Amino acid sequence: MSPLHVVILAAGQGSRMKSALPKVLHSVAGRPMLHHVIATARQLGAEKIHTVIGHGGDKVRETTTDSLVNWVVQEEQLGTGHAVAQALPCLPDDARVLVLYGDVPLTRADTLKAMVESLDDKTLGLLTVTLDNPQGYGRIVRDANGKVTSIVEQKDADADQLSIREVNTGILAITAKHLKSWLPALSNSNAQGEYYLTDIIAMAVEHNLKISVSQPDNPFEVQGVNNRLQLAELERWVQRREAERLMTEGATLADPARIDVRGELVIGNDILIDVNVVFEGKVSLGNNVSVGPGCVIRDAAIADGVQISAHSVIDGAVIGANAQIGPFARIRPGTELAANTKVGNFVETKKALVGEGSKINHLSYVGDASLGRNVNVGAGTITCNYDGVNKFKTEIGDEVFVGSNTSLVAPVHIGAGATIGAGSTVTRNVDDNELAVARGPQRNIKGWKRPQKSD
Ligand code: UD1
Numbered sequence: 524m525s526p527l528h529v530v531i532l533a534a535g536q537g538s539r540m541k542s543a544l545p546k547v548l549h550s551v552a553g554r555p556m557l558h559h560v561i562a563t564a565r566q567l568g569a570e571k572i573h574t575v576i577g578h579g580g581d582k583v584r585e586t587t588t589d590s591l592v593n594w595v596v597q598e599e600q601l602g603t604g605h606a607v608a609q610a611l612p613c614l615p616d617d618a619r620v621l622v623l624y625g626d627v628p629l630t631r632a633d634t635l636k637a638m639v640e641s642l643d644d645k646t647l648g649l650l651t652v653t654l655d656n657p658q659g660y661g662r663i664v665r666d667a668n669g670k671v672t673s674i675v676e677q678k679d680a681d682a683d684q685l686s687i688r689e690v691n692t693g694i695l696a697i698t699a700k701h702l703k704s705w706l707p708a709l710s711n712s713n714a715q716g717e718y719y720l721t722d723i724i725a726m727a728v729e730h731n732l733k734i735s736v737s738q739p740d741n742p743f744e745v746q747g748v749n750n751r752l753q754l755a756e757l758e759r760w761v762q763r764r765e766a767e768r769l770m771t772e773g774a775t776l777a778d779p780a781r782i783d784v785r786g787e788l789v790i791g792n793d794i795l796i797d798v799n800v801v802f803e804g805k806v807s808l809g810n811n812v813s814v815g816p817g818c819v820i821r822d823a824a825i826a827d828g829v830q831i832s833a834h835s836v837i838d839g840a841v842i843g844a845n846a847q848i849g850p851f852a853r854i855r856p857g858t859e860l861a862a863n864t865k866v867g868n869f870v871e872t873k874k875a876l877v878g879e880g881s882k883i884n885h886l887s888y889v890g891d892a893s894l895g896r897n898v899n900v901g902a903g904t905i906t907c908n909y910d911g912v913n914k915f916k917t918e919i920g921d922e923v924f925v926g927s928n929t930s931l932v933a934p935v936h937i938g939a940g941a942t943i944g945a946g947s948t949v950t951r952n953v954d955d956n957e958l959a960v961a962r963g964p965q966r967n968i969k970g971w972k973r974p975q976k977s978d
């Protein structure tokens with residue numbers, strides 16, 4: 524088959540977004556809209572993805588280093604036909620070309636597959652959709668036999684044409700050969716004074732091409748974003764679709780309308796997810812994982828049987844089987860909790876390796892630290908890892924018991940089986956099985972009188 528080249532139109536300003544950020548960089552499901560479109564092009568097997576940029580082009584470029592993307596600059600926005608024409612020199616003569624829009628993020632590759640695969644010199648593939656309210660869109664004009672003859676833009680349409688509900692999504696497929704002969708012939712004598720890509724439909728009909736029409740399963744797939752209301756509508760739709768996928772794959776969701784997945788979430792069976800949970804980046808959940816309300820989980824691998832209680836934040840961590848986390852725990856990047864560990868309320872961990880069966884149940888900070896197996900860290904324990912300039916490590920052996928309200932001043936090593944008395948400030952290493960107590964001895968003063976108030 525001839526190579527597939529995708530042209531993505533992304534040069535428009537998007538003034539109705541009222542934003543300093545170029546429209547195509549606004550996010551849906553945690554990713555810029557343009558990145559969704561690039562991903563779709565990749566899924567279709569594009570050889571090259573020519574992205575036409577203009578307004579805010581430099582900012583758009585900075586967001587991806589995708590090797591398939593070729594940036595094409597459209598200096599002036601003279602219309603969709605003019606935009607595609609800017610990419611013509613980059614298109615091989617034998618290519619099939621698919622035109623997508625940077626602000627139409629959610630078209631599924633499956634919807635476009637047949638259109639690009641069946642494309643040849645004798646066909647033009649067109650994606651249309653039938654809307655209750657076709658206002659603003661180009662109308663699909665068909666003859667008495669139902670054959671497509673042209674597309675008429677809203678502003679150029681007569682009353683009859685305005686009543687047509689089948690509209691142009693903007694997405695079409697055509698061979699490079701035809702584009703190269705027809706685009707230079709476009710005229711801008713129309714209501715908007717623009718070079719319309721849609722005018723090539725009538726040209727194709729004139730040259731006896733077959734207009735092969737397909738439609739998406741759901742109109743949201745071809746919904747463009749012009750303002751933040753439409754952005755929010757698409758976000759809710761894609762989140763609903765994601766929630767349905769999760770339920771199909773074995774998750775019970777307390778409320779499918781109150782979960783947000785901004786990235787890739789892979790799950791096992793028998794997952795329980797309570798309300799208002801946000802997943803970001805790449806997250807995997809094993810079997811029998813439960814996530815309490817209000818949790819945020821980002822870039823984490825979570826093994827079977829883990830229980831994450833309310834309002835915990837997990838970021839950049841690996842969590843072993845049957846670990847129990849939270850409520851109100853903050854697990855920061857570089858944390859690896861082994862199986863059967865417990866990290867309780869108001870505990871913060873960072874770059875902490877916690878061995879099997881170890882517990883940090885309350886009110887602690889454990890950073891730049893390694894803990895062996897079955898360590899018990901008492902409430903209010905702090906690893907003092909930072910002297911204001913450098914960071915240092917705390918190493919704690921197997922079976923260590925750290926009493927409450929202990930400061931472990933790093934670098935420091937606590938040997939296996941050691942015990943630290945509550946309230947200690949530990950500045951020197953402790954050997955295996957030793958008891959370390961580092962606090963002022965208690966003095967009880969008999970007959971002591973409280974100061975009296977003087978007049
Ligand atoms: C276009 C179609 C219309 C269709 C509608 C679907 C034409 C003439 N009309 O209309 O039939 O129903 O999309 O949403 O094609 N762009 C550029 N450079 C330009 C002009 C536009 O890159 O010079 C980009 C825009 O950034 C946008 C896309 O092309 O992503 C569509 O442009 P827009 O002006 O929104 O086209 P419509 O008038 O909505």
Ligand code: CA
Nearest residue numbers: 626747748749
């Ligand atoms: Ca538009």
